[in-house]
Amino acid sequence: MTNHHDDGLRGRIPLSRRNFLAGAGVLAMGAASAGMIAGCSPAPAAESDAPAKGGAAMAETGAAAAATGNEGKTMGEVLGAGWLGEEPEIADDAIASVTDADIVVCGAGHAGTAVARRASELGKKVVVVEMQPEDTFSALGNDIGHLNSSWQVDRVGIPEYSVVDFMNEYQMYAAGRAQPTLISQFANRSGEALDWFIDGYTEQEKDELIPLNWPVVDGYQYKKGPFTSYVGTCQFGGSVGMTDAVKRSQDKAKAAGAQFVFGQAGVRLVHNEDGTEVTGLIAKDSNTGEYHQYNGDAVVLACGDIGSNSAMYNAICRENYELGEYKDCAAMSGRDGSGIAMGMRIGAKVEIATGGDMGSHAFIPLSPMEGIECLWLNKYGERYCNEAFGGPLLSGCAGAREPGDRAYLIWGGDWKEVFLNQLAGHLAPKxxxxxxxxxxxxxMEAAIGSGAEGDDTSGKFLYCADTLEELCDFMGMEEGVKANALAAVEKWNAAGDAGADTEFGRDPETMWPIKQGPFYGYPCGKRIGGGSLVATSGLLVTGRQQVQGQGFEPIKGLFACGNNSGGRFPMGYNGIMNGVSIGMCLCLGYTLGEFLATEDFDRYEVKLEKYNKIMNIEIRAMKRLVRRDYLPAINRYAAKLANG
Incomplete structure (x- = not known):
């Protein structure tokens, strides 16, 4: 093992809810509840002298990469230049203990616990290393999104969803960049995973689980344009909360033979010289400062997101950073990205896309009715998009690029029809x-008669008027803006009557008329970029969740799951259903544990020498092709040009 030195810096940046909402740049008024935060176990509070922008080892090492001339370098060398730093040095004689296992899991949150439990149930020796103390362990979130569980279909009575439609819709949300095998596993097995997760619950405990957006109104249309409304996410709102639920799963893993080590944080991987094979993990005890080594055939990184490491967040989630006009990104309950850093330092790749978090890539006007997709107008009073193109985290991308810091929402007197017929999903009504x-x-009734003062019964100022002209005046629109707004309402109503929205392509069935008063309006500030509740981009992985390195080849023995994994939300958190992030953690942890326990994963390894040999053969073949077929044609064309 190479000798290295540990900087000892891990954990979250101190970030209060008040400071986050004031400065993080996400419109989180109605969204910043624990149930909307993605699934990973939270980090403990950082020391008072913690650095302000992630660990010092990631913030002050090296210079930024040049804009050109980087061919052949790793993503850590290019993307991480200036902040990633080197692996910590740990001498062999500093290792206090060595433990051997089949599988080593770093992180005991939603994903890590699922991996450990499933693999140990199938007979593997599993060790889980978790940085939180056992007596104060907590898990984030309340909701587990999934498809077609027995609890959902048989117990609650929700119609079965098409897994084919789901996979295709998901790739629309992800612009074709989501890892297809991961999405297939979620579509086909997330219901199985949910039933497995709650196995052993009493009938009363199962009755206390809440199906979100259920029941629906009579005649509810599940299909809205090309998208499905996935109602029925499982919320843990009864006597068994989410932390208790994860602890129960940990207990089942322990009963199956898994060993959990709390109060230790992974600090570096054990690997060969060129970083193509990982054989273990070194962790540091938060109380004693001792180092412990855990060896295994597989190491699974499941230690959370990058939310409190602004340097890493800015680099990996470029869209969020740029939309905020280079305001440092930070997540309210984020981890420090150390799991991702461990991978990057040995040559692993990270998400190749815009990167993502829970919402700062989109402008979501959260009215008193939450993120309803009614008529949206920009600061000039102009309609600018299909407001119902997927959920608010997709349709809101257009608004993120609109001018100014203000927007307007307008709906008519049939507010109840609007409210009860939304597409279920993140930031929409739950x-x-x-x-x-x-x-x-x-x-709504409190707003009637409130005039230009408006009403803030809901905590947000809502305006109401008998005429649209009055409504625009109450919302403070200037004459030009007012004229645009009235014209936009007229075109909206005409499109609904004609049965076709030729301006932006919205499903006319969702263009509820704005003809009968009282009319309602909500002017809102626009905040984008700068980070969100949690970041959701991680290491690039194959369909088997094996971390990829140079040449996109899998690194032998290294896997990533949960928010350490990319491939799930490459273009930002999509909110296709409530709780999809935790649902992904649970399901993909479940399938990864099964894969590691039942398959010879080494058979997927391609030796680097063989890979290079194949590539060299292909390059030589291409050169022969160019010399034989293309150069003569080019020479003939050049001669023709020379001869006029």
């Missing part, structure tokens, strides 16, 4: 039960 509808009715 509940349509009688109590929620009654509360919304009180909000």
């Amino acid at each position: 509940e349509w039960d009688a109590e929620t509808v009654a509360n919304m009715e009180a909000t």
Whole structure:
């Protein structure tokens, strides 16, 4: 093992909810609840003298990469130049103990616990290293998105979804960049994973699990344009909360033979000289400072996102960084990206796309009715997109690029039809039960007669008027903006009547008329970029969740899952259903544990020498082709030009 030196810096940047909402650049008014944060176990509070922008080892080493001349370098050398740093040096005699296992898992959150439990149930010796102390362990979130579980279909009565439609819709959300095998596994096995996760719950405990957006109104259309409304996400809102649920799964893993080591944080991988094979993990005890080595045939990185490492966040999630006009990105409950850094330092690739987080790539106007897709107008009073193109995290991408820091929402007196017929998903309304509808009715009634003062019963100023002209005045629109807004409403109504939105392509069935008062309007500030609740981009992986290095070849023995893994949300968190992030962590952890326990994963390895030999043969063949077929043709054409 190479000797290295540990800088000892890990953990989150201190980031309060107040400071986050004020400065992180995400419109999180109604969204910053634990149930909307992605699935990974949270980091403990950092020391008071922690650096302000991630670990010092990632912030002050080396110079930024040149804009050209980087061919042949790793992503760590190019993307990570100036902040990634080197592997910590740890002498062999500094290792206090060595433990051997079949599988070593770094992180005991949603993904890591699922890997450990499934693999140990199938007979593998598993060791899990978790940085949190056992007595204060907590897991994030409340919701597990999935498809077609027995709980969902048989117990609740939700119609079965088409896995084919889901996979195709998901790739539309991801612009074709999501890892297809991972999406297939989620589509086909996430329901199985949910049923496995809650196996052993009492009937009462299963009854307490809440199916979001259920029941739907009579005549509810699940298909809205090319997208499906995936109602029925499982929310842990009863006597078993999400942390208790994960702890129960840990207990089942322990009962199957898995060993959990709490209070230790992974600091570096054990690997060969060129970083093409990983055989273990070195962790540091947070209390004693001792190092412990864990060897295994497979090492799984499942230690959370990059949310509190601004340098890494800015680099990997470029869209969010640029939309915020280079405001440093930070996530409210983010981890420090150390798992991803461990991979990058030995040559692993990260997400090759815009990168993603939970929302700062999109402008989502969260009205008192949450992210409803009614008529959206920009600061000039102009309609600018298909507001119902997928959920708000997809349709909101267009608004992120609109001018200014202001937008307007308008709907008519049939607010209830609008509210109850939205596409279910992240930041859209989560509940349509009688109590929620009654509360919304009180909000709407309170706004009637409030005039130019508006009403903030919901905590957000809502305006109401008998005419559209008055509504525009109440919202403070200037005459030119008002004229544009009135014209936009007229075109909206005409498109609905004609049965075709030729301007932006919205499904006319979702263009609820704005003809009968009272009319409602919500002017809102626009915040984008700068980070969100959690980052969702990680290491580039194959369909078997094996981390990829140079030549896109898998690194032998190294796997990534949960928010350490890319391939799930390459173009930003999509919110295709509530809880899809935790659902991915659970399902892909479940399938990865099964794969590692039942398959000879070494058979997928391609030796670098063989790869290079194949590439050299192909290059030589291409050169022969060029000399034989293309050069004579080029020479003839050049001669023809020379002769006029």
